[in-house]
Amino acid sequence: MVNRRIAEILRSGQPDESLGIQGWVRTKRESKGFAFIEVNDGSSLANLQVVINQDLPDYEAILKKLNTGAAVEVTGVLLASLGKGQRIELKAETVKVYGEADPEVYPLQKKRHSFEFLRTIGHLRSRTNSLGAVFRVRNACSAAIHQFFQERGFLWVHTPIITASDCEGAGELFSVTSLDLKNIPRTENQGVDYTQDFFGKPTYLTVSGQLEAEVMAMAFSNVYTFGPTFRAENSNTSRHLAEFWMVEPEMAFCDLEGDMDLAEAFLKHIFKHVLETCPEDMEFFNQRIDNSVLATAENIINNQFERLTYTDAIKLLEKADVKFEYPVSWGLDLQSEHERYLAEQLFKKPAIVTDYPAQIKAFYMRLNDDEKTVRAMDILAPKIGEIVGGSQREERLEVLERRVQAQGLNPEELWWYLDLRRYGTVPHAGFGLGFERLVQFMTGMANIRDVIPFPRTPQSAEF
């Protein structure tokens, strides 16, 4: 008897096939002389219906064990289903119960649970319809990302998680140390004696792999990172995580135009791939979570993204017949409400805003000839605002040194980054995608804590 995955059976199983399944009971309905159980193995949102006839040996005893959450192995024969809601069902010949789930204490009974409650049982919540669908879509997004870059000859590079450089200025850092926090060794003048620490100096969790990705792009032309990054920012919101995954491609011999072209193709590819591979899960989100997710996905796939400069964006926002909470003025960063106005109301599709004022962007972004703006780009999407941020990098040594100084950074710590401009420098560009924001956007989930298996947030590092 061959065990098969339920997704595959629902897709292509035929009446009279003999097979086995293994999974967990979602529901049980008893009737006179027989019972139905719905079994799920995580391969799909839909369950396989199993019919158990009372002539099964030990029928009563087994039935008592078949509660929500119980783990079972069922063998039998597929039948065309007479009931509505499914094409096919499994007539049980043997039912083996591996592990029971006592209905008095198992927290996941049939009723609906709030996402807040489900977070307190993070070790069980993936067994629900909604979180199951989220993590299948998350996997499909991951697979689409690797596929997109590998097909184009990009190398996946693993940039370091522990870093001694704190100079990117992207927010607050977590310290990493092997010192005993109860008993920090001291230098003579009461500083921390880092010579006794594992790396011999202060180290942190990375906020971005970009600078190291640039190193690799200067050898392999096209590379991407896909790994965890960190912010010790005390933001208790539905859009912030202390630990999140980022995708950061970096391309040598590439300017901002090429960067925007790649980012647009990239986003379209991911959405297409997910709609193709997870149609049932996406339908579920559209019905149960946010009835705009399918339309938003189609909007992204089918529209050429609008492209405009920050300066033009400011003009459009100043003309807008809308009352914004935050001020609009050349030199100030765009707020989420501004970004959403542009993408959702004005263009009704994603928009790429370029050439932001230098003073609100990072030191490594390429300075334009006006000396006031940099070759940055942000992709703003309907419903979510900024989803991708990128730039052409400053490849001219003397300009980069000037920018490093101007932002108060230490050029000595950046010696190796500056070296990339000393030896064989080339125009290059890249962007960053916050992976959880993408999954949140794709699924319509309201809280980012519900799109990562084990969220890390202020005061919470459970499981």
Next chain:
Amino acid sequence: MVNRRIAEILRSGQPDESLGIQGWVRTKRESKGFAFIEVNDGSSLANLQVVINQDLPDYEAILKKLNTGAAVEVTGVLLASLGKGQRIELKAETVKVYGEADPEVYPLQKKRHSFEFLRTIGHLRSRTNSLGAVFRVRNACSAAIHQFFQERGFLWVHTPIITASDCEGAGELFSVTSLDLKNIPRTENQGVDYTQDFFGKPTYLTVSGQLEAEVMAMAFSNVYTFGPTFRAENSNTSRHLAEFWMVEPEMAFCDLEGDMDLAEAFLKHIFKHVLETCPEDMEFFNQRIDNSVLATAENIINNQFERLTYTDAIKLLEKADVKFEYPVSWGLDLQSEHERYLAEQLFKKPAIVTDYPAQIKAFYMRLNDDEKTVRAMDILAPKIGEIVGGSQREERLEVLERRVQAQGLNPEELWWYLDLRRYGTVPHAGFGLGFERLVQFMTGMANIRDVIPFPRTPQSAEF
């Protein structure tokens, strides 16, 4: 004019095709009336030879800039090459120099450099033949891993990097904190006041995603992790890193037999994929680094792995006509010399040793009926020793609780892990593969610091 990647041109470029390339000069040879440069763009080990005739405008001035490391864009026409060593070459029509590399100071001149020296210029070393080949093979291994699991319906799950659980006992941990190390807040009795720390309790960098992968396997049946893990172990050896990547599949409804079958198929798949996609790089390693790497790869692909119990392995080692440095005795762990004797000398192929004594293995491994051994398995490979370690997990609540107690762990901290046995428990199994050890093994590189872009080791967290 279309720019193309050099790997693709070397593979399928035809005489008379017009095209452009972008890359870095590796060498220059001047002759009377013309010059050759070898250009590399990181897409392959081999360079493309470019012929520059003296009738090119500004010939002398451009030639002066074309030193090793300079970044160039060349357009021209492909010609069948008259010289030996290449099938095809590019006759330059335009040569644009993006960034020069002053031969007086650029560290990567044509001579051979020691790997020790190259580690001091980690931001440039990927531009050498050997490190270039390593990181292309590393990417191919990564791609093979995702391909293997995705094709089989496994979900890639991102398990947490920051963890509050220190109970896996897999070695020393790095602390993660947002506290100011110079000024650690104190509790009344002079402990650390963790209520002021980001997560409100002590947190660490993960040593393994296995326990969380088990959570996910209990919802999706088959999952895998592929992410960074950490050890604050002060081991300054050629085989240890403080930060390294691990692959950890976890399968519900799977016993040790299934685990071994999967691990064997997995290793064979990776080796096959790399031989197919990186033949030139693998040939390079075989010629320049370790002349056994191709034979070892073929050995793994073509042999059924030997399977034997630890108890039988001990008997074989006791009978061996070899003088071991470390004692052989039932109850002691196998040392690298023992593992290599079994795989290299006795079986001459990979061997899977199973059913180790419980006291030398982790608490979560399934206890055999003899109550002395557990359903663990280690895959031992010729030349390297242990490459994979796995086990069937203890799925019986009462046995697991007993083992947790026996190893002095705190069951309250493991409440969620124990819950997996309380609700719908099933037989399940998994294994772990140290990714850098695999790449080291595959390429024959002597030092593990040379198979990860930016190694983290005691006293070293550069770049």
